[in-house]
Amino acid sequence: MSKVKWLSNVKLETGERLLANGTVETETALFHLKIEDGKIVDQLTANEVIPAGHEVMDMHGKLALPTFKEMHNHLDKTYMTLDWKACTPVANLKERLDFEAKELSILADSAEQRATKMIETLLQYGSTHIRTHVNIDPYIGLKNLEGVIAALDSFKGKVTADIIAFPQHGLLRESVPQLMREAMRSGATMVGGLDPAGIDNAIEKSLYEVMDIATEFNADVDIHLHDGGFVGYYTADKWIDIVEEAKYQGRTALSHSFCLGDIPVPQQIVVANRLAEADVAIMSTVPITINRVIPPIDLLDAHGVKVHFGCDGFYDSWSPYGTGDVLEKATRFSELTRKIDEKSLRNALKWVTGGVLALNEEGQKVWPEIKDDASFVFFDAASSAEVVARKPKNRLVMVKGELV
């Protein structure tokens, strides 16, 4: 038998109005939503009467927004649940990797426990999808992968995930290509990569190896690209060639991609068009470190490139910060690019919802629709713009009709 319930007094964004002084205000209205088997099957306006006979959950006028997608994380790396530990300063990436290598086998035993705390935290803030990179390296083999999969298993039905086999200590060394394939057979769902120039020291060979594994397992790809300047740009551009050859349009992403911020604007436009054409997404954690150039997200967006935000593997041997609230990344990006009016704040939400917005560019209601999953984050807020600007702490997270 199917399970039916009503969510009453749900506030949804319905449109916008332009005021005489040039400001835009979001219009909202209250609705009753009928949920069957976790999906929205019917909708009444608030003054209509809910037919008797089913459970009714009163949402008391809370604003419903799409759930969040945390699109760049390292569930295996966090120190969460361990005693407080600050980071050890290092001179360069090589030292950082050496330091991590020393810690890996000590930390591997608690991977499931730490990942569980991280997932719990992300979910509490409203992320119901997590894309996690998981170390596949010569030091611990698949140990972290096992821990992360076990942790994610206990959230089945609440959290979906992409699990990326991530060659953090280099792809083209020792047994790593074999380990990567073993990881793909052992539950990893995507293929990762890392700085084909800076780490693998063989741009083309590294990229082709990634694509080989991906096609062998018919899996999607997400590559960490920190290499700056034109070497990073060339790597991205070359990757697009490989995507086109393999007909992998729409199946790959480049994480970080600081290099796209280093090149001149006319070239940014050229590469943006290529990224859009090959449907290569860009993942950003919106870093605010002084002198750290970030990719030109607004320009990429304007040229049709999909951009998604993530928290990164916060509170680990790399960085002591981070809260697990991916909405904060939308707020931070709005603040640093001066999006302060209703419309641009509202649009910034798409970078944490996988592109889903309640209102489209013209201010028309496009979400939620009948047949959509009844998955929401509920806020006490007037509009999604307020949510982005104020990032309210009190939230209710619902997945397929059930509060989590």
Added chain:
Amino acid sequence: MKSLLIKNARLETGFAYENGRIVQTNTELFDVLIQDGKIAEIEQNIQDTGYETIDANGKLLMPSFREMHIHVDKTYFSGPWKACKPITNGILTRIEEEQELLPAQLPSALNRAENMIEWLISQGHTHIRSHCNVDPQIGTKHIEITKEAFKKFEDQVTYDIVAFPQHGLLRSKVEPLMREAMKMGGTLVGGVDPATIDRDIDRSLNLTMDIAVESGHGIDIHIHDPNSLGAFQFYKLAELTKQAKKQGQVTISHAIALGDLHGKELEELVSVLAETTIDVTSTVPTNRPTIPIPYLYENGVTVSVGHDSLTDHWSPFGTGDTVAKLSTLAERFKFIDEYSLNRCWKYASGGITPLNDAGSRVWPQKGDAANVLLLDAVCSAQAVARRRPITHVISKGNIAYSNEEALAKEITK
């Protein structure tokens, strides 16, 4: 004599080293007795002889925060949500907007100012420096409102009121109003961009200093003008400060230009500011070059943080959360290790930290003002990096705020 005994408070006592590097902050539990708003005793065990008592239960005792740049008089805080109006006329957009908005907001101004002060206290602030509009439409009404709002919280915060000619001291012809505002209770003379707004650097700065001298108070002036234009005005201000013997009484707010200068230019300007004891406040902006806060501090220019706005017609983003502000500062300057995270607190506490740079315990001492916070944290480095919650705010020896929600939770990691 009013007393408050804090049992089992965690105090930072030194640093732990590994291979010559600081890897941890040592802490020990103490009982701290507060009498007449001052720290009276700090001992391992103080007998409770009927004092009002808080059991800190291992929570971290830290110096309270000072909010050094905020505008409590013009805010949307605690009102209905409103995004900002898109900018249509450059810097004048907001000034034109204020001419209508602020008179319309007058009926709710006192209530909102009070709500904002209450919120800032809950976020650990026991001193607030508020700028307060003095302009042709509002006259000195905001000074009255701000004074009244602070009066309500007299046991909980000390404060400064900066008479602030937002629409330009010269541009909006408010010299008489400014002089009146200083007589009515302004404690600092404000100002804004002598070049961009007043378009007469010398006359604007001279008049600002003249009002400061007449009123016997200091200055806190907003200067957003970038690179060489900002620097030019800082030098002029330093010159006037020396002439008027106002060393130690002048603040530059925002001081954006310091984020633009490098090398010798920065060095020279910083040495002049240090010599004149001009200090700087910053919101640690992410949308422009942040001023080199650690460099300034190390070279004798005191830097304090402030939130500027919680949500108003200028910006929708502010939080009033200074633990988060320090975390942003740390992230921006890449402070990731125990020591550099530990050294952040001073930017929000008026320079007070439990440990000095060498790691000796220097705070609290008998006789220190009992303006303290308890946090659910094992050390200040963790508090900053992990944004640990404040559980108690104690101001002048009074419990100004206790966070029941955070207290209900066990210490999390």
